[in-house]
Amino acid sequence: xxxxxxxxxxxxxxxxxxxxxxxxxxxxxxxxxxxGIGDDAAAWHSGSATQLVTVDSFIQDIHFSLAVxxxxxxxxxxxxxxxxxxxxxxxxxxxxxxxxxxxETTEVEDITxxxxxxxxxxxxxxxxIVGGDTCSAAQVMINITVLGSxxxxxxxxxxRSGARAGDKxxxxxxxxxxxxxxxxxxxxxxxxxxxxxxxxxxxxxxPRIAEGQLIxxxxxxxxxxxxxxxxxxxxxxxxxxxxxxxxxxxxxxVHPDVKANFSNKALELAxxxxxxxxxxxxxxxxxxxxxxxxxxxxxxxIGEMTANKIGQVTLIDNxxxxxxxxxxxxxxxxxxxx
Amino acid sequence: xxxxxxxxxxxxxxxxxxxxxxxxxxxxxxxxxxxGIGDDAAAWHSGSATQLVTVDSFIQDIHFSLAVxxxxxxxxxxxxxxxxxxxxxxxxxxxxxxxxxxxETTEVEDITxxxxxxxxxxxxxxxxIVGGDTCSAAQVMINITVLGSxxxxxxxxxxRSGARAGDKxxxxxxxxxxxxxxxxxxxxxxxxxxxxxxxxxxxxxxPRIAEGQLIxxxxxxxxxxxxxxxxxxxxxxxxxxxxxxxxxxxxxxVHPDVKANFSNKALELAxxxxxxxxxxxxxxxxxxxxxxxxxxxxxxxIGEMTANKIGQVTLIDNxxxxxxxxxxxxxxxxxxxx
Numbered sequence: 001x002x003x004x005x006x007x008x009x010x011x012x013x014x015x016x017x018x019x020x021x022x023x024x025x026x027x028x029x030x031x032x033x034x035x036g037i038g039d040d041a042a043a044w045h046s047g048s049a050t051q052l053v054t055v056d057s058f059i060q061d062i063h064f065s066l067a068v069x070x071x072x073x074x075x076x077x078x079x080x081x082x083x084x085x086x087x088x089x090x091x092x093x094x095x096x097x098x099x100x101x102x103x104e105t106t107e108v109e110d111i112t113x114x115x116x117x118x119x120x121x122x123x124x125x126x127x128x129i130v131g132g133d134t135c136s137a138a139q140v141m142i143n144i145t146v147l148g149s150x151x152x153x154x155x156x157x158x159x160r161s162g163a164r165a166g167d168k169x170x171x172x173x174x175x176x177x178x179x180x181x182x183x184x185x186x187x188x189x190x191x192x193x194x195x196x197x198x199x200x201x202x203x204x205x206x207p208r209i210a211e212g213q214l215i216x217x218x219x220x221x222x223x224x225x226x227x228x229x230x231x232x233x234x235x236x237x238x239x240x241x242x243x244x245x246x247x248x249x250x251x252x253x254v255h256p257d258v259k260a261n262f263s264n265k266a267l268e269l270a271x272x273x274x275x276x277x278x279x280x281x282x283x284x285x286x287x288x289x290x291x292x293x294x295x296x297x298x299x300x301x302i303g304e305m306t307a308n309k310i311g312q313v314t315l316i317d318n319x320x321x322x323x324x325x326x327x328x329x330x331x332x333x334x335x336x337x338x
Numbered sequence: 339x340x341x342x343x344x345x346x347x348x349x350x351x352x353x354x355x356x357x358x359x360x361x362x363x364x365x366x367x368x369x370x371x372x373x374g375i376g377d378d379a380a381a382w383h384s385g386s387a388t389q390l391v392t393v394d395s396f397i398q399d400i401h402f403s404l405a406v407x408x409x410x411x412x413x414x415x416x417x418x419x420x421x422x423x424x425x426x427x428x429x430x431x432x433x434x435x436x437x438x439x440x441x442e443t444t445e446v447e448d449i450t451x452x453x454x455x456x457x458x459x460x461x462x463x464x465x466x467i468v469g470g471d472t473c474s475a476a477q478v479m480i481n482i483t484v485l486g487s488x489x490x491x492x493x494x495x496x497x498r499s500g501a502r503a504g505d506k507x508x509x510x511x512x513x514x515x516x517x518x519x520x521x522x523x524x525x526x527x528x529x530x531x532x533x534x535x536x537x538x539x540x541x542x543x544x545p546r547i548a549e550g551q552l553i554x555x556x557x558x559x560x561x562x563x564x565x566x567x568x569x570x571x572x573x574x575x576x577x578x579x580x581x582x583x584x585x586x587x588x589x590x591x592v593h594p595d596v597k598a599n600f601s602n603k604a605l606e607l608a609x610x611x612x613x614x615x616x617x618x619x620x621x622x623x624x625x626x627x628x629x630x631x632x633x634x635x636x637x638x639x640i641g642e643m644t645a646n647k648i649g650q651v652t653l654i655d656n657x658x659x660x661x662x663x664x665x666x667x668x669x670x671x672x673x674x675x676x
Contacts (some may be wrong), residue, residue, distance in 0.1 A: 001445070001447075002442065002443050002445060002446065003440055003443075003444045003445075003446055003449065003472075004442035004443065004446065004474075005446075005472075006446050008472055011446070011449070011472050012470075012472055013471070014450065015438075015449070015450075015453055015470070016435075018453045018454070018457060019451060019453075019467040019468075020455065021457075021468075022457045022460060022466075024461070024464075025438065027464050027466065028464075029430075029432040029433055029464060029465065029466040030466050032370050033433075033468060034467075035468055036466070036468045037467075037468060037469050037470065038467065041369075041469065042433065042435060042468035042469035044468070046384065046387065046389075047384065047385025047386050048385050049385055050358055051382065051384075051485075053433065053435055053468070053469065053483070053485060053569060054435075054469065054470055055435045055436075055437045055469065055470060055471060055474055055481070055483055056437075057437050057471060059439060059473060059475055061475060062475065062659070063473070066559060074627075075661060076574040087652060088463045094366075094367040094382075095367055095371075095380065095391065095481065096389055097380060097392075097393045098393075099394075099395050100353075101395060101479065102341055104342035105340055105341075105342065106340065106341045107339070107340060107341075108339045108341055108343075108344050108349070108352070109339075110342065111341065111349070111353070112352065112353075112356060115356045115357075116356070119357065119359075119360045120470070121361050121513055122360060125366060126362075126366075126632065126667060127367050128360075128361075128368050128371055128374070129357045129360070129374050130357075130366065130373075130374045130375060130380035130382070130391070131374065131377075131379065131380035131391065131393065132350075132353070133350075133393060133394055133395060134341075134346055134349050134350060135346070135395055135397060135400055135401070136341075136342075136400060136642065137397055137400065137477065137479070138476050138477060139441065139476060141396065141475070141479065143393070143437050143481040145391070145393055145483040147389075147530060148409065149384075151558065153437070154369065155432070160533070162355075178443075186591070218606065218638045233434065264399060268606055270377050277424065284635075329547075333617060336370070
């Protein structure tokens, strides 16, 4: 079987199973492990802290296109997607190591510009870039590992498996803007007003680091960042928590510029577009309501976790009618991928 | 300027300078940092331990060729080169995250075989593989980050900058075997006896983890692993420690099968071939002699660090005549690269 047939998530599941078989309870590394493969980051106890690590590749013509993304934004986003994973664990990002693969013909100036974008975000978020390697390759590939931590103690981390039946489902910010921005960037002929915010949402996402720490502190236990798309990422929480989810589509905070410009397609972009890097989390109604009051970022309740329909995300309209999900989140290795 | 003109080390130096400019002494991450870009691994204080992190890419047709390397050995070596960096810091490797980029047409079975090789080494060295990501790309790329630690305290780490004038220069094991193995693998017509050990040295290197910890415990402060080649890697120690080095070429422990088969070329393979993943370290004569007595691995003194000729590696024969270095270590982005 080819990896294209198995799909990205199928391959990750398979490799997870292989890695799990090597689990050795006599080994301190395994003993101290809290979270392995299958969450936004791995986590383990270390002294008085919980250590977090996450890695993501950002590859030319798979994850970004130099035809539409300036080098500075490529650097920014390559780091942002990793910081977003630490945010989804409620962690504090601290260190990053950067592995760059580049065609030999790449201009040095372009790489220093890429680094400038990356370092701008690192400075804003208190992250020290402390190492890496470089080598030549046919396409530009940026592979970043981010190390972070949370305060140690009981319930000290956000996971995909921490949701409970009856939890409200909430999201930070607005959805659909990044994928609308991508539509605009790749189709310059498209007629859209107020495109700056949408382009920026795609090129220059802001990882929700402060919000991740806030929701953890307020008692939230389950979260994920929206990278593949709301439905796809909520599906990860459903499977990991062994629950179902009901989403009231009219409650979804579709970005106003997306609503204004993509009338028919706006909801689809918000549900399945991905790359918004907002946080999706679940918690008791009183916990989520308290967060809504104190957070400087908009927090919207969009549905509820259910004990039945395990692993399924059900969409309903304001009359309680069920909607069909026409398009899943982005999955690499699928032949229909973007 | 193109990155090919600047070269790999030039690019790393440049990116290091850019990262250093973002250094912020008010930021706890920078305050706790011991070693940033420019050593085998980055290191920082964290609670009662020193944390280490290293990342290395292992890329098809740059670092390995599927024409000569079985998938299982690709997986083994991709992890081994990272563990070797932790060994060169005197650390204990604990966790690894694996980022895989693959052509969509790759067979799933080949990837599980690759993972088997990686996990075999992980199990032998007590490393837990705890995360990663996968995506599609034109060539197979394995990017591994290894997290490790050393006991905290003064002088708790091996660095490139820890050498002192008058230190003896020593190496573990034998040199030249890996690059001889590579010659044999890519030229099947070559007439060589006892090729098994040489091929294995190239395909299946053994990171010197126990030796790194032993030399640190015995008082060694400077080390590097031999990945680019003895002369090139010793050059890193010279520049980082602001010293020179004199190597007595007749003392170099050239692998016996390399001596037997590559008469004229044997010394060059040992000096510049690279990929042996032995440790090169410096220390006071009494420290190195004590290590020679207690180590189960051969330890050979090959020269001495000098206060003059800063940054230079000088080779002398047994009559004290200086030899010319004909070929540097492997450097990517150079047009002459392998």
